[in-house]
Amino acid sequence: MHQRIRVLFRPLTLLAVSSALVLLTTAAWGQAGTSLVVNHFVSDPEVIEGHLVISDVEGRGGQVSIAFHDDKGALVANATENIPANGKLNLNPENYVRGRKLTGTIRINSQRTVAGQYWQFYKTAALGWKNIAVPAALAPGSTKLVCQHFVADPSIESYLVIADAEGTGPTVYVEFYSDQGELAGQTKVTIPKNGKFSLQPYDLVGRKQMTGVAFIQTEGGKITGEYWQVSEREKYQVAHPMQGGAPVAAVIVDDPITRVKVEFDFDSDKIQKRSHADLLEVAKAMNDAKNKGVRYEVGGHTDNVGKDDYNLKLSDRRAKSVKDFLVKTGKVDAKRLDAKGYGPKEPIVPNDTPANRAVNRRVEFKKI
Secondary structure (H helix, E strand, C coil): CCCCCHHHHHHHCCCCCCCCCCCCCCCCCCCCEEEEEEEEEEEECCCCEEEEEEEEEECCCCCEEEEEEEECEEEEEEEEEEEEECEEEEEEEHHHHCCCCCCEEEEEEEEEEEEEEEEEEEHHHHHHHHHHHHHHCCCEEECCCEEEEEECCCCCCCEEEEEEEECCCCEEEEEEEEEECCEEEEEEEECCCCCEEEECHHHCCCCCEEEEEEEEEECCEEEEEEEEEEEECCCEEEEECCEEEECCCCHHCCCCCCCCCEEEECCCCCHHHHHHHHHHHHHHHHHHHHHHCCCCCEEECCCCCCCCCHHHHHHHHHHHHHHHHHHHHCCHHHHHHHEECCCCCCCCCCCHHHHHHHHHHHEEECCC
16 A cells, blocks of 8 residues: 655635524533643634633632734734633634634633633524534643544545644644554644644545544644534534544654655756755665665656646656655665656645645655
């Protein structure tokens, strides 16, 4: 079975709208602590009424600092508020971000012990089934998380939402396993500093219908996370915090070959200099005794700008460019490498923004 790394930076689309006063279908309690993270909030005034609830746990009240970041980690707003002794704050995020339409994370810090929740109401009564409440995560989070149950199904929207809990922008490895314990997919992503990303299991397990377990581990830095699942057909939306301390199999952490993705400039087969160090690590791993005799496909890919036949030739040149680098600079036996171009046929993110198209201009490795 071929294993290919696929990275997805797709904006979270769990939103929609609510009826402000319909009862929530899910209730959840915040966790106590001086630093909390809301992994996902929405500001969409026409559709959603959001509430950030922060409660005094000690009975003494005190100040709370709150920072709102967008998905990419940019600071959108910050504020200092006072919690009454034995009371709580009930804040509307859209008021702090001045009604801007966005999704992101919220950081809460206090010298006191506080608890937090994020509540999301839809302003249309027919969508009241999507109303939800999620506990804030206790910072600084964990270096390992487990999603105990995920569903990969084209009829269901499901997401792993993973947030940077320390402001370090960590690199994260994610592995998806079937219920029977078979590796179904894996990926490597870097979280924007103070931001988050979301992954769709269905895309990362080869678009197969299945259920399973996902393990997440960082190279450094700590994270928090949630699993969201939405079914329009069955009329439910749920979100569950992912647990810390999960084991992650060595295959993705210890394999610097299949987890490397080489990127290129637009309409170019010249390897970006920032990828040279990664390629030298790939060559070193390929030349290691444990990989002796293993053959690899060097797969070239493009974005969707231009004609398909031109892009197919460009992707082939990119694959050959990487192969040449590994052979000439990395001293890898050319007979162990098969360069192949795929053109724009296998994007890993939608080609709908310049940033996404840059991600799709790449070369990936897989064992053959």
